[in-house]
Amino acid sequence: MSVGRARYLWAALAAAALAVAAGAAWVLWSRSGPGAGLYSRLWRPEPVHAYWAPATFYASPRTVAGRFEGERCVGCHEGVTPGIVRDWRASRHAAAEPRVWCSACHGADHERLRMPTPQVCGRCHARQQRDMLAERRWGFPSHALALERALEAPHFVDKPKAEVAACLQCHSVAQKCDSCHTRHRFSAAEARRPEACMTCHSGPPHPDDATYFASAHGRRYLAEGARWDWSRPLRRGSYPAPTCAYCHMHGGRHQVADKAIWRFGIVEVNPNTSANRVKRRRWVAVCADCHDAKQARAWLRGLDAERRAAWRLLYAAERLLRRLRADDLLHPGPGERPPYPNSRLDRLWPRARIGFYEGQASAFFNVSPIEREYFEMWYFDSLAAYKAAAHGDAAGVRRAHAALRRRLEGIRAAAARLRALGEAEQRRLGRRLPADPALWLEGPYTTRYLEEN
Amino acid sequence: MRRSSMAALAALLLGAAASAPAVRAEGGCVGCHRTRDPALVAAWSRSAHGGSPPRAPCAACHGPDHAGAAARARRSATCLECHGGDGVAVRTHRLSKHGVIERLEGLGWDWARPLARGAYRAPGCAYCHAHAGGHDPGAVRDPDRARAVCLDCHGPRYVTRILEAGAAQLAVGRLKLAEAEAALARARGAGLPAAALAAAARHLEAMRADLRALRLGVAHHSPDDQWWHGQAALDGALLRLKGAIERGRRQRAAPGAEGTR
Structure with missing residues (x-):
């Protein structure tokens, strides 16, 4: 009896070992395609991608042969690209002793030039590079993981690459120090100012710019910031009011993820887990540069309350959608809309994705209108409320919560219409009228999406 | 009713008083610059700023004073007097790295420098739309012209890739x-x-x-x-x-x- 049991145990262990090995082999194989990331075999980079992910895709142009250093680079580029030479001359690189010439970052062989990555910058700025890499342990959102997580989003792989080139301009921050320290000045002072962040931290899902500038901190910055001494480090007593970097990169540490309690805001979290209690203490320590710790803790609890209120509204909308899905009232239904071209599972088993854990984040463009309303409620209205609450923009919180409630009412009314239409069709036709395939599955964009992604 | 017609009359009178010297100044600028810079005046008159009557006469951008007239027209703040508000054209530039750099550093720039050869750390409106003194702000929509402007600061292959993307x-x-x-x-x-x-x-x-x-x-x-x-x-x-x-x-x-x- 016991011998028989042991035999089964060995069989189970062998199967598990085989499965792990097969899984690992699949991941390695899947990562070895012409693109990058987990789905690298399913897409090819656009040529411009080389500049957003230089570590992976950049290859030097071979227009000029020879080795160049020092004044020889500068002398020629003064004629070719005078703007960047002027910029470099005004930088600390040009003022340093010894000078940091072009070749220090780009290399000297003109046929093998490098597009500098954090690894290149890290040869001198080791602490900053180390901090940034350490960010990965906090997961996403973080600058260090921004690029790989973008490439691993199913909609990145599914959509035409010319279209999602828009995304990479910001998500490239993982491989480009000049996202914040613009070339060829690479100024620390510039990156300390909030405007340095807003090229990417703006717009419907992350209105960090608008909510910060509307807060008491931001208003003080707008009124006085031009006169502050931006060469000062991001430490207690240096600035009359905090900026993005003051709180999120406190002490000049090059990582923004170690205090993210509510993270991106797209899933409800328990803000009081032991890990989050550590993050709360970190926040209170930053606020305590200027404020009473008790007050800081109360603000954090205020943010939690705002998030819970937003999630109650979001869950109400989710329930409405799940009921429509259960009653086959979503229109077009899952099998009637363009499938995700690279998902075999989606072709075999089309399914409306409702909620974060079903992959809703990638389901914003080929869904029925009511699902899109929920996407916007979740991704735009709720995240606007989150950022307003986190940045201290009270009026913004009120506006965003009014928008959340309006959107929920709209979804409720749309759900009632879908039910009435479904019932009318049952009465008159004895069936649900199928969605028009010519409308939903054809057209110049949809064809391109399905065939040439 | 009476109040609104009074307001309209006042507006008419004020408008006439304000536009009369402007029209004279206009004749003055164009009369002289037509012989000095014929290409410039021609480009302006066929641009969206030109026309008859001109939508943006010289003084709209250059101001009434000849001293510092060029520098005044180079500043983005001047463009925003008409193209302002929170319009998409303004927002897109303001959010770009070009716009960020201009906003942080532009106050300290010497705007007397010509709009060419990377003389400014980042382009404001005029650097691209009035590049090298060009007076047709829509001209840069032509990809070849855009390319020439970008090349002041960016490498040729990068510019090609950005424009094609x-x-x-x-x-x-x-x-x-x-x-x-x-x-x-x-x-x-x-x-x-x-x-x-x-x-x-x-x-x-x-x-x-x-x-x-x-x-x-x-x-x-x-x-x-x-x-x-x-x-x-x-x-x-x-x-x-x-x-x-x-x-x-x-x-x-x-x-x-x-x-x-």
């Missing part, structure tokens, strides 16, 4: 609009209920605005406008347009749900 992205956006237009045309041909067609037409208008945000996001390098106000917004409006058409089709096939619109 922008064009490709815009082409995708236009496919979405074309899909919407075709769907609406078919719906009109099928004689769907007027309310459904009107709703779809509103979504088509929204798509035109989204496409403009995309175009300006590409031109001014604002990723936010390229994606969230551009491509992602176009996606939403396109599926809403289709939804409006589909609802009309369903209402026609199975009337009886009208009570819920």
Whole structure:
């Protein structure tokens, strides 16, 4: 009896070992395609991608042969690209002793030039590079993981690459120090100012710019910031009011993820887990540069309350959608809309994705209108409320919560219409009228999406 | 009634008083500069700023004072006097790295320098739209001209890649609009209920605005406008347009749900 049991145990262990090995082999194989990331075999980079992910895709142009250093680079580029030479001359690189010439970052062989990555910058700025890499342990959102997580989003792989080139301009921050320290000045002072962040931290899902500038901190910055001494480090007593970097990169540490309690805001979290209690203490320590710790803790609890209120509204909308899905009232239904071209599972088993854990984040463009309303409620209205609450923009919180409630009412009314239409069709036709395939599955964009992604 | 006509009269008088010296100054500028810089005056008069009467006479950008007239016209703040508000054209530049650098450093720049050869750390409006003293602000929409401007600071291959990526992205956006237009045309041909067609037409208008945000996001390098106000917004409006058409089709096939619109 016991011998028989042991035999089964060995069989189970062998199967598990085989499965792990097969899984690992699949991941390695899947990562070895012409693109990058987990789905690298399913897409090819656009040529411009080389500049957003230089570590992976950049290859030097071979227009000029020879080795160049020092004044020889500068002398020629003064004629070719005078703007960047002027910029470099005004930088600390040009003022340093010894000078940091072009070749220090780009290399000297003109046929093998490098597009500098954090690894290149890290040869001198080791602490900053180390901090940034350490960010990965906090997961996403973080600058260090921004690029790989973008490439691993199913909609990145599914959509035409010319279209999602828009995304990479910001998500490239993982491989480009000049996202914040613009070339060829690479100024620390510039990156300390909030405007340095807003090229990417703006717009419907992350209105960090608008909510910060509307807060008491931001208003003080707008009124006085031009006169502050931006060469000062991001430490207690240096600035009359905090900026993005003051709180999120406190002490000049090059990582923004170690205090993210509510993270991106797209899933409800328990803000009081032991890990989050550590993050709360970190926040209170930053606020305590200027404020009473008790007050800081109360603000954090205020943010939690705002998030819970937003999630109650979001869950109400989710329930409405799940009921429509259960009653086959979503229109077009899952099998009637363009499938995700690279998902075999989606072709075999089309399914409306409702909620974060079903992959809703990638389901914003080929869904029925009511699902899109929920996407916007979740991704735009709720995240606007989150950022307003986190940045201290009270009026913004009120506006965003009014928008959340309006959107929920709209979804409720749309759900009632879908039910009435479904019932009318049952009465008159004895069936649900199928969605028009010519409308939903054809057209110049949809064809391109399905065939040439 | 009486109050409003008094206000109109006052506005008319004030306008006449303000425009009379401007018109004289205009003749003065053009009269002299037509012989000194004929190409410049010709470019201005056929541009969106020109026309008869000119939409933006010389003094609108250069001010009434000849001293510092060029520097004044180079500042973005001057452009914003007309192109201001929180319009998409302004937002896309403000959010771009070019706009950020200009906002942080522009106050300290020497605006007496000509708009060429990377004399400014980042381009404001005029650096590209009045590059090297060109006086037709729309000229830079021509890709060859844009390329020449970008090359002041950026490497040739990078400029090529950026311009072709922008064009490709815009082409995708236009496919979405074309899909919407075709769907609406078919719906009109099928004689769907007027309310459904009107709703779809509103979504088509929204798509035109989204496409403009995309175009300006590409031109001014604002990723936010390229994606969230551009491509992602176009996606939403396109599926809403289709939804409006589909609802009309369903209402026609199975009337009886009208009570819920």
